[in-house]
Each structure stands twice: as structure tokens, then as C-alpha cells.
Amino acid sequence: MPLFEAVGVRKRFGGVEALRGVDFSVEPGEVVGLMGDNGAGKSTLMKVICGAYRPDEGEIRMAGRPQVFRSPRDAAACGIAVVYQNLGLVDQRSVAANVFLGQEPRRFGLVDTRRMRAEAREVLTTLRIRIPSVRMPVAGLSGGQRQCIAIARAVHQGGELVLLDEPTAALGPEQQQNVLSLIRDLRKQGKAVVVVSHNVDHVLEVADRVVVMRGGLVSGMRDVAATTAAEVVGLIVGNAPAAAHDGAPHTSGELA
Amino acid sequence: MTIQQQIAIAYRVDDSGGSLVRRLLGAREFGVLAATAVIFLVCAVGADGFLAADNLLSVAQQIAILGIVATGMTFLIVVGEIDLSVGSLHGFLAVELAWLVTKVGVPVGVAAPLAILTGVMIGVINGLITTRFKIPSFVVTLAALAALRGAALLLSDGVPIRGSRNEAFTHLFAGSPLPNVAAQTLWMAAVVAIGAFVMARTKFGYDVYSVGGNPSAAAGAGIASDRVKVMCFALTGGLTGLASIILVGWLGSANPLTGNGFELSVIAAVVVGGAGLAGGTGSVLGTFLGAVITGVITNALVLFGVDGNWQQVATGLLILGAVMLNHLVAKRSAHGLNA
Structure with missing residues (x-):
């Protein structure tokens, strides 16, 4: 059973839909890389997971049990911890x-x-x-x-599920390696980790699975063992014309 | 072999804080402590009668009111706010107390707690306006500075009012319970000791440092920043009330012009004591030493026979020197222990 599951999550801001029915799950002890271009919806999904936004539709489950997060505190009480880019x-x-x-x-x-x-x-x-x-x-x-x-x-x-927002951005190469090895240690201790990152190399280095978002939908999911950087980048920029829905500017408010 | 041991081989771990000397050198208060020592030495050597017990005790008495209000201001400045109205509030509360006792006939045992309560309430109002309307506190309290001075002058018709003649009251706030030690000195000692303890060891003190150091991190960690700030305003107001009670007990009257410019001395003591106006740094102990320095310099200038106007110049230079020194210390301690 997945530690965390989001099923059919939709989130609308005014006239634009930032999440258009997203399914996303994380197994215990799994490291998931969440990737996507700016405005693809990954920040919105992060905020839904950590309780900062309430989804308009869809269900959030923690260890199989449905949850309603009214605030980040509720999510934290369920074992979901976020590390924002500004670190706090x-x-x-x-x-x-x-x-x-x-x-x-x-x-x-x-x-x-x-x-x-x-x-x-x-x-x-x-x-x-x-x-x-x-x-x-x-x-x-x-x-x-x-x-x-x-x-x-x-x-x-x-935190049982740790969300990391761009953990290696703005770090030197050696420090990036320290952070990546810390993520591996977290997995060893059975923690689930979601890494939101633009850095394909780092995600492939540390994650078990890559989830790529585009235009408010999950556009692809790959096991790291069976994919390449080129394929992931292809998913991110959207090679298939059908997936080329442009993410609206409303989600450009990245987690600061 | 445990993980701890394995790591210990790779690099040195020391959470003890090091020897007493090392801790002392690394402490934020080191700068102001060194300055206090130097100024003390210069005065002791240069000014006749400085080291006489009478003189030192009178210095302690003179800085009592400053030390009490500056303790509250330390909380405010560390939490990232400021209160410019403490001077006017000091005058207003002194007038309020004297007015209640002399003009209304309220027993001093009721009027004195009322003065503290009024101070707390005015602090809460300043705090609520600052946090709810997101107006910088120096603007809010600048307005309060003007309004409270006006209120003090209105309430007193612009002339000093007689205070309480209750003996127990004057004894409690301005007597000398120990030979040569004035009651106000003991009040200051108690306020500083409790304030230092609250700031360094309680959850509230930790919250004050967190909110002042990084407001968004504090909010993210579930700290009710606005409540912490309002409490700091309330504390400063309440302590200003205590200072006014002591003043009325000491002088036996209340002048509506009391505390004119006092806010500058208070802020100077806090800043000289190592607090940064950006919030997040400072300590009650440092502020106390800052108040001591201010008191000692004023005293020494009198003993040296220097023109009183030079005191203002000296205070200005002192603030400037302290800020520059703190800047250096802050830079150094960022790489050391005990921030």
C-alpha cells in the first residue's frame, strides 16, 4: 500500500485549472523525483500535498486512509514535512x-x-x-x-513523507553530493521523499521513480532504472503534440 | 562500533561550548562587556571619587528606570519591532498615577497597579495596530509618542502634580531596604534578572528570537508571530508603568514633561548592549551593561566637571561606537559559538 496517494486531484484558480486530475503516489522508503517546466503544476501539487492548498476535487490518502488537510499543520500531524527552498x-x-x-x-x-x-x-x-x-x-x-x-x-x-523543494539549487558540486547522499540515507531509514527539482541529473542519481508533470497533468512516469536523461527531458518539454498544453502563468508562483 | 564513533573518527564533534574563557570570548555580549570594563577603568583612574561606594550606588540608582524600560525594549527590538513612545508613556503614566492619587483620591495601592495596567493596554494597542494593519512599529509608536505627551499635558494642565505621601509606597519604591542600596536599584536588578531568564530559557524567549530572526521561518514552524510581538509591546508598556511608579515614589510628584527624549537613551542602551535593530539578536544582560555604560559615562562627565551639553555628544558617539563594534563582533561570531 502506498504511504501517500493523491487521486484525481483538481485545483482551479479563477478561470484556470492548475491541476486537471492528478494521480500521484509515493511508496514507503521510495524517493520520487517530481519534475516539470515552470507552470506545469508541480508547485501547486506540492502545496496540495503539504496542506497549503485544498484540492477542489479528488482525494488525499495517507497510508490508505482519506485525509482532509485544512492547513499545513494538519499535514504535518499526518507525517508530511516540507523543506522549502528558503529553508526556514x-x-x-x-x-x-x-x-x-x-x-x-x-x-x-x-x-x-x-x-x-x-x-x-x-x-x-x-x-x-x-x-x-x-x-x-x-x-x-x-x-x-x-x-x-x-x-x-x-x-x-x-516527517514520514519529506517534500524537498529544489534541494540542490544554489549549492556547489560537493555540497550537492552531500545533500543527495542525505536523501539516500532518508530512504534507508524508510522515509519517503519527494524531490521537486529542475536538475535531471540529480533526480536520476537519487530517485527510484520520476514523475513528470505538464499542463496540470502527470504526463509521464518512469522507473529511473529504465529511463535516460534525454527521455525525461523529452517528457518535460513535451515532445508529443497532444501533451503540448501550455501551463498557464498562474502557477508560475513557485514555492519561494 | 556505533555510528557516532565512526563519525567521531572522521571529524571532531564538540557540543560542550568549550571552556569558560572560550565561551566568554565568543559571547555576543563580549564587546559591551569589554567596553564596560575599559570605561570603568578609565573612570576609576581619571575621576576622583568614582570608585567610592556612595558614587557607584548612586549610579546604580540613576540607571534603575533606564534599565527597567530597556529590558522591555530589548524584547521588542529582538522581536524586530521598536517602541518610540516609551518616553511619553513614562511621563503619561507618572501623571496618571499622581492624578489618580491627588486629584481623584484613589488609594495608591490601587492607582499603582492601574498605571501598570494602562501601560500594558497601551502596549497592546500599539502592538495590535502594528501587527493587524501591518504598519511599521516606528510609525505607530511615533504617533503614540506625540499623542501620549499631549495626554500627559492635558491631564496635568501642564503643571507638575503632587504624588502619593503614603509612606509604605515611598518605602517600597524609593526607600533603602538595605544600607546604601536604593529600592529602585533592587527593582531594576529583579527586572533584569527575570527578563534575562525569560529571554534565554523560556519558550516565549525562544519564540521572540525566532520571530525576530526570520519571521517567515517562525510562521512556518507554527509560532504565532503576531501574538509574540503584541506580548513584547505589552511587556514594554507594563515595565514603563513600573518605571513611572518608581519615579513618582522617588520624586513625590509627576511632571508632564517627564521622559522627554528618554526613548533615545533606552534604545541606546539596547543597541550598545549588542542588539541589532534588524531583530533576532540581543540580550537582556547586554542591555543592562549598555545601561551601565550610559550611567557611568554620564557620571564620569559630571565628576570630570565637563559641561552638561557634552553628555549628549558623548551619548551620540557612544551609540555610533557601539554599533560599529557590534558589527565587528557579529561578523566574528557568525563563525564562532554562542550566537
Whole structure:
């Protein structure tokens, strides 16, 4: 049974339909690459999955059970965690404080800093993220380390399905590899991961399956083992004339 | 072999924060602490009578009101907002208290808590206007600065009002419960200690830093940013109320012009103490040291026999120097520990 399923999801903004009946599923322990040109609808789908948008039609299921997400909080309570491109880190605060942002453990009404540091270190160790000290402010870390800390928070706060928005954009090659290997580690721990990315190479390197969207529909799905970069790019740009519905500009509001 | 051990071989992990010296050098307050020490030394060597216990205790007494209001302002500046109306509010609440006691005949035991409550309410109003209408707080509180000064002058007819002659009241807020230590000094110590603790160790304090540091991240993490901000405004208003009570107890009267320009001293103390006006950085302890520096410099200029107008110049230069120093420290600590 899939961990997450979206069936026949439609979402309309005014006169334009951003999602025109999308079926999408993720198995436990699977890494899915979600690709598509700007305006293809992948950001809208992401926002539906994480509870930021409510679909007009269609059903969302988590572990087979139908769910209605009224807010990202509902989705988070179901084990869906999102890491946006801007990461949502507080630069001035420590690594530990960022892993626990908004969910600080308390003891006698006070923030239990000792437990926070110990648990933050534990998460970092499990995910094999290398940070010399959890007391360091995240402002002093590299882009790759910051991405990893944002992912660590998503996992630590109970994410079973982790959505990553462009996790390797704006990173150097070595840091990109660190993030990709972190995604592999997440899979090893049985987490399901959805990677939204424009980078075909990275998706093919880390994902089990690629889902390509075009014009508000899923235009193709390929097992990574049985496809090539050229084929995926072909799906994204839409070689078949029938699929050449141009995504309307309304979905160009990418997850910032 | 555990994963932890395997990794430990590959690179060094140290979450302890290091030795006391290292922590001290890495602390954000290091700059202001060093500055306090230097200024203290210069005064001790150069100014006759500076180190006399009487003199130091009177400095502590003089900065009491500044320290109390600046503690509240620290929360506000760290959360990314500012309150320019604290000077006017200080004057208005002092007048309100004296007016209630002298003109209306309200017992001081009721009037004093009412002054704090009024301060809290005005803070809440400033906060709600700022957060609901998304108007920058310096505009909202600039308006409050003008309005509250006007209200203070209206309520008092422009002349000072006698305060309470209740002995228990003056004793509580302006007596000397310990030999040579003024009550207002103890009030400040309590406010600073509790404020520092709340800021550093409670969930509310963590929220304040998060909201000020990255509002959208805080919202994404489920922190009710607007509520946190309004609470910071309320806290500043309430502490300004406490400062007004102390002033009325101390002077025995309330002048409607009280606190004119006081907001600048308060903001100076907070900024000298290491807080960034962009939000997300600062500490109550730093602010306290900032208030101490302000007090010591004023005192030293008097002892040196310098023209009083130079004090303003000194305050201006102090703010400038502190901001430049903080800039350097911030740059350094971004790569160190204990931000």
C-alpha cells in the first residue's frame, strides 16, 4: 500500500485549472523525483500535498486512509514535512535551536537546552550530517549544511513523507553530493521523499521513480532504472503534440 | 562500533561550548562587556571619587528606570519591532498615577497597579495596530509618542502634580531596604534578572528570537508571530508603568514633561548592549551593561566637571561606537559559538 496517494486531484484558480486530475503516489522508503517546466503544476501539487492548498476535487490518502488537510499543520500531524527552498532557518540561532524551531522540548516550563542539544546531535548523527558543534549559529554554515539542517528538522519533527523543494539549487558540486547522499540515507531509514527539482541529473542519481508533470497533468512516469536523461527531458518539454498544453502563468508562483 | 564513533573518527564533534574563557570570548555580549570594563577603568583612574561606594550606588540608582524600560525594549527590538513612545508613556503614566492619587483620591495601592495596567493596554494597542494593519512599529509608536505627551499635558494642565505621601509606597519604591542600596536599584536588578531568564530559557524567549530572526521561518514552524510581538509591546508598556511608579515614589510628584527624549537613551542602551535593530539578536544582560555604560559615562562627565551639553555628544558617539563594534563582533561570531 502506498504511504501517500493523491487521486484525481483538481485545483482551479479563477478561470484556470492548475491541476486537471492528478494521480500521484509515493511508496514507503521510495524517493520520487517530481519534475516539470515552470507552470506545469508541480508547485501547486506540492502545496496540495503539504496542506497549503485544498484540492477542489479528488482525494488525499495517507497510508490508505482519506485525509482532509485544512492547513499545513494538519499535514504535518499526518507525517508530511516540507523543506522549502528558503529553508526556514533562523540564521542567528544555533543548529540545535533550528532543529527544534517552534517545538522546543520543555522541562518544568523551561526550554530543556541540554536535551535539545543531545537530540539534535542524535538526529545529525543518524543522518550522517557533519556539523562540528550544535551550538554554532546556522549563519556560519555552508549552503549544503544549511539544507541538511532543514531536512534534519523535517525528519526530527516526525516527517514520514519529506517534500524537498529544489534541494540542490544554489549549492556547489560537493555540497550537492552531500545533500543527495542525505536523501539516500532518508530512504534507508524508510522515509519517503519527494524531490521537486529542475536538475535531471540529480533526480536520476537519487530517485527510484520520476514523475513528470505538464499542463496540470502527470504526463509521464518512469522507473529511473529504465529511463535516460534525454527521455525525461523529452517528457518535460513535451515532445508529443497532444501533451503540448501550455501551463498557464498562474502557477508560475513557485514555492519561494 | 556505533555510528557516532565512526563519525567521531572522521571529524571532531564538540557540543560542550568549550571552556569558560572560550565561551566568554565568543559571547555576543563580549564587546559591551569589554567596553564596560575599559570605561570603568578609565573612570576609576581619571575621576576622583568614582570608585567610592556612595558614587557607584548612586549610579546604580540613576540607571534603575533606564534599565527597567530597556529590558522591555530589548524584547521588542529582538522581536524586530521598536517602541518610540516609551518616553511619553513614562511621563503619561507618572501623571496618571499622581492624578489618580491627588486629584481623584484613589488609594495608591490601587492607582499603582492601574498605571501598570494602562501601560500594558497601551502596549497592546500599539502592538495590535502594528501587527493587524501591518504598519511599521516606528510609525505607530511615533504617533503614540506625540499623542501620549499631549495626554500627559492635558491631564496635568501642564503643571507638575503632587504624588502619593503614603509612606509604605515611598518605602517600597524609593526607600533603602538595605544600607546604601536604593529600592529602585533592587527593582531594576529583579527586572533584569527575570527578563534575562525569560529571554534565554523560556519558550516565549525562544519564540521572540525566532520571530525576530526570520519571521517567515517562525510562521512556518507554527509560532504565532503576531501574538509574540503584541506580548513584547505589552511587556514594554507594563515595565514603563513600573518605571513611572518608581519615579513618582522617588520624586513625590509627576511632571508632564517627564521622559522627554528618554526613548533615545533606552534604545541606546539596547543597541550598545549588542542588539541589532534588524531583530533576532540581543540580550537582556547586554542591555543592562549598555545601561551601565550610559550611567557611568554620564557620571564620569559630571565628576570630570565637563559641561552638561557634552553628555549628549558623548551619548551620540557612544551609540555610533557601539554599533560599529557590534558589527565587528557579529561578523566574528557568525563563525564562532554562542550566537
